[in-house]
Amino acid sequence: MSTANKKSNIRKSIFDMVSVGVVDKPINQFYDIVSTVALILNLAVAILSTFDQYRSYKDIFILIESITMAIFAIDYVLRLISAKYAYPMESELGAIRSYVFSFFGLVDLLSFLPYYLPVVFPAGAVAFRMIRVVRILRLFRVNAYYDSINVIRDVILAKKQQLFSSIFIILVLMMGSSLCMYSLEHEAQPDVFENAFSGLWWATSTLLTVGYGDIYPITTAGKAFGIIIAFLGVGMVAIPTGIISAGFVEQYGKIKRVGEYAREEDVNFININLVEGDILIGKKISEITLPKKSSIAFVIRGRKTVMPNEDVVLDKGDNIVISADDKDNEYKLQLREIEMLAKHRWVGQMLKDIDISRQTHVVMIKRGDNVYKPSSKFILKEGDKILVYSSIKNMKDDYGELYNYESDENHNDVE
Known part of the structure; x- marks a missing residue:
């Protein structure tokens, strides 16, 4: 094997290792566990360090934070190295650029970079510490394990135009309400409604039905206008809520229909459990020859579902699920x-x-x-x-x- 092929195989292995949910090899499972544990420990330390009763564990917290930040930094470097496999249609530099400026790329960078920046820029230590809160967004990587939770993301993306429209309407109402309330209440309460922003704060808390009570109208006209805005607020909040609820119903309907369509396509599945002595044990997926129009759909290994990459080696106890497409067969x-x-x-x-x-x-x-x-x-x-x-x-x-x-x-x- 040439040096170029070896490097390519190494980068492909790194990509599989850092990809969430690829568990066809023990090292990939180990990496997922380490990454998840590091994130949980890091967030736990960030929370516990704010309690006075845990101040005595400061040295332990510092050690845990330094180790987990190093893990985040290494993870970022590995993802840069394997970016070409995440964006196969891009060039080397294009793939790296696409990852760096992607949502998860920015989250991964801001998870660890503010921790090391005070070494170079000591004056900005407080600001950098605030930026490190971004690391909590790494939890979205853990979320990738749970398809039911990912439905929320799919619904928001599918309904983003409607949601933006409803948010735009709310913003317009907030601006108009703040200016109107400022005009009605400024003379009666110059210290409370001293400018348009004060009215904006009141409009926000009223339209979104929060109602803190720190700013409220005292004039008759202001109270009457406040009643109208309160009623409008209930309706405005109901709009995005209704959009998201309808999106959930639609998304689950799509999932159900996909399942029904799959059954109508005459794709048959066969489950084979490998036991001691089976000739397939120890063989790679690429070494198995199956009849025409049939293929290995996936491999169930314990509680894990392994995608049938050509380098996956079958082991005792594996359940092989074979799919066969016979829709063109006259004799079904x-x-x-x-x-x-x-x-x-x-x-x-x-x-x-x-x-x-x-x-x-x-x-x-x-x-x-x-x-x-x-x-x-x-x-x-x-x-x-x-x-x-x-x-x-x-x-x-x-x-x-x-x-x-x-x-x-x-x-x-x-x-």
Whole structure:
């Protein structure tokens, strides 16, 4: 392998390691754990250091903060090195620039940079300490593990135009209300409504239904206007709330429809559990040959879902989920489970003697907690469940014969 390929593989491994949720290798899992623990410890120290009773732990807090800040700095450097894989359509410099000026790039930089800036600029230590509050936004990386929480982001992005419109209306009302209240109350309360900004503060607390009570009108006209603004405030706050609520309903509706559409596309999934001795154990995904139109969708490893990258090595206990697209296949398969009730005429017969179409086949038989492979001399008993399949093209004829019972009362025997 050439030096260039080795460097490329190293950078790809670094990208997989710093990417949240990529857990196909132990080191990637370890990195996710370390990053999350470092963030939680850093935020815990930032909060606990404000309590007087914990002042005695100041040295420990300083040590933890220095270690976690170093971890944040290393994480930023690793993301710069692997930026090309995060932005594959960009050039090397373009990928780095895209990451540096992205939301998470700025958050990652401001998480640790203000900690080291006082070394160079001691006079700005207080301002830099305030900027370090940005590190709390790193929690959004942890949020990437939870798809249900990410729905909030999707809803806000989908409804951003409507939300901006409602916020713009609120701002216009706030400005108009502040100027009107200043005109009505300035002469009666020159110390309270001394300028337009004082009216703006009152309008904000009233329109947003906060109502601190530190500024309020005392004139009759001012009180009447305040009542109108209070009613408008309830309606204005309801607008973005209604938009977000409707967005949630719409988003979950989309998720449901996607699931329904996926079932309609005739994509079949097979789950294979690797046990001791399976020939796939120890092989890479790239070394496995599957039939045409089938592929490994994902690998379930313990409680983790591993995406099937070509370098993923299969291990004992893995569950391989294989997808097969047969929508162009003329002969689609229809699976059906039939339970043998007391009056079913197959009860007590061997499989070779039951009157079943040649186009229909018995796949397996479940008896209690046991599963049996079908054999010609297998005798069916009451309570057995038979799994059969038939080509959809011939399904009407096959199941017509399959369900051809001696009397109508036996029709209830089929599930």
